[in-house]
Amino acid sequence: xxxxxxxxxxxxxxxxxxxxxxxxxxxxxxxxxxxxxxxxxxxxxxxxxxxxxxxxxxxxxxxxxxxxxxxxxxxxxxxxxxxxxxxxxxxxxxxxxxxxxxxxxxxxxxxxxxxxxxxxxxxxxxxxxxxxxxxxxxxxxxxxxxxxxxxxxxxxxxxxxxxxxxxxxxxxxxxxxxxxxxxxxxxxxxxxxxxxxxxxxxxxxxxxxxxxxxxxxxxxx
Numbered sequence: 001x002x003x004x005x006x007x008x009x010x011x012x013x014x015x016x017x018x019x020x021x022x023x024x025x026x027x028x029x030x031x032x033x034x035x036x037x038x039x040x041x042x043x044x045x046x047x048x049x050x051x052x053x054x055x056x057x058x059x060x061x062x063x064x065x066x067x068x069x070x071x072x073x074x075x076x077x078x079x080x081x082x083x084x085x086x087x088x089x090x091x092x093x094x095x096x097x098x099x100x101x102x103x104x105x106x107x108x109x110x111x112x113x114x115x116x117x118x119x120x121x122x123x124x125x126x127x128x129x130x131x132x133x134x135x136x137x138x139x140x141x142x143x144x145x146x147x148x149x150x151x152x153x154x155x156x157x158x159x160x161x162x163x164x165x166x167x168x169x170x171x172x173x174x175x176x177x178x179x180x181x182x183x184x185x186x187x188x189x190x191x192x193x194x195x196x197x198x199x200x201x202x203x204x205x206x207x208x209x210x211x212x213x214x215x216x217x218x219x220x221x
Contacts, residue, residue: 026164028063028086029171033216035066038082039209045070045077061085061092062174078198078205081176082213088160088170096153097141097176098128106130106137110192113151114140118207124151125206129189129196136181136189138198140206144213145172147220175213177205 041047050067052060062083069079085094101108111128125142143150146163150156164170179198181189188194 026087026089027169029169029218030086031064031084031216032218035064035082035084035216038066038212038216039068039080039205042070042205045072047071050079060095076180078177078179078202080205080209082173082209084171084173084217086171088164088172093160094143094156094172094174097139097174098126098153101128101130101139106132109136109189114203116203116206116210118149118210123149123207123210125149126151127199131189136186137178138181138185138196138202139176139178140202141174141176142206142210143172144175144210145217146170149210171218173213173217175209177202177209 048069048071050069052065052067057065060083063086065081065083067079067081069076071077083094085092088094098108098111107130109129109131111126113124114127115122115124117123123142125140128139128141130137130139143156146159146167146169148159150159160170160172179202181196181198185196185198188196
């Protein structure tokens with residue numbers, strides 16, 4: 001009984017925040033800049049803008065997005081997706097890639113968090129190794145907004161509810177980078193301790209994306 005009482009304030013706060021989120025009272029906060037300016041090119045790659053289907057946009061529910069494929073030697077080397085939500089309400093929140101990928105046919109082989117150096121600061125993002133039939137990929141993703149770069153899904157939900165209650169706005173971006181794996185990396189896919197050759201380039205791109213996404217997000221007062 002004592003333990004339940006000790007958690008009571010947090011439980012009450014959480015329920016109150018959830019109720020506030022459901023009332024759709026959050027202010028819609030526009031971007032400070034255009035997503036088109038985020039990672040528009042990379043040396044040595046041909047860039048193609050990609051467009052989500054109407055159904056994909058409807059399900060995802062984002063306010064704006066930019067999706068690109070970076071090609072080298074006629075093959076896609078990696079893809080990027082930055083989707084922005086100017087506010088999040090009940091039924092219109094960011095969908096976790098961890099939950100969406102299996103529905104798209106991808107099997108999660110393993111996953112966890114990865115620390116990445118960004119302008120002298122360590123940031124934590126998610127890293128997942130995926131398989132789809134004979135194809136495989138390594139995916140990095142994170143949530144960015146309201147002054148934070150967050151990987152932990154539970155922390156994202158807690159911050160969302162708390163900021164809805166105390167800040168009155170819940171704008172946020174989901175950022176994702178996916179690298180198809182080479183044959184050499186696929187041979188190492190079952191080794192949980194192996195660093196794939198795609199990881200080196202991926203961490204550099206993640207660091208650049210975090211900086212460039214921050215430049216177009218609303219500034220935290």
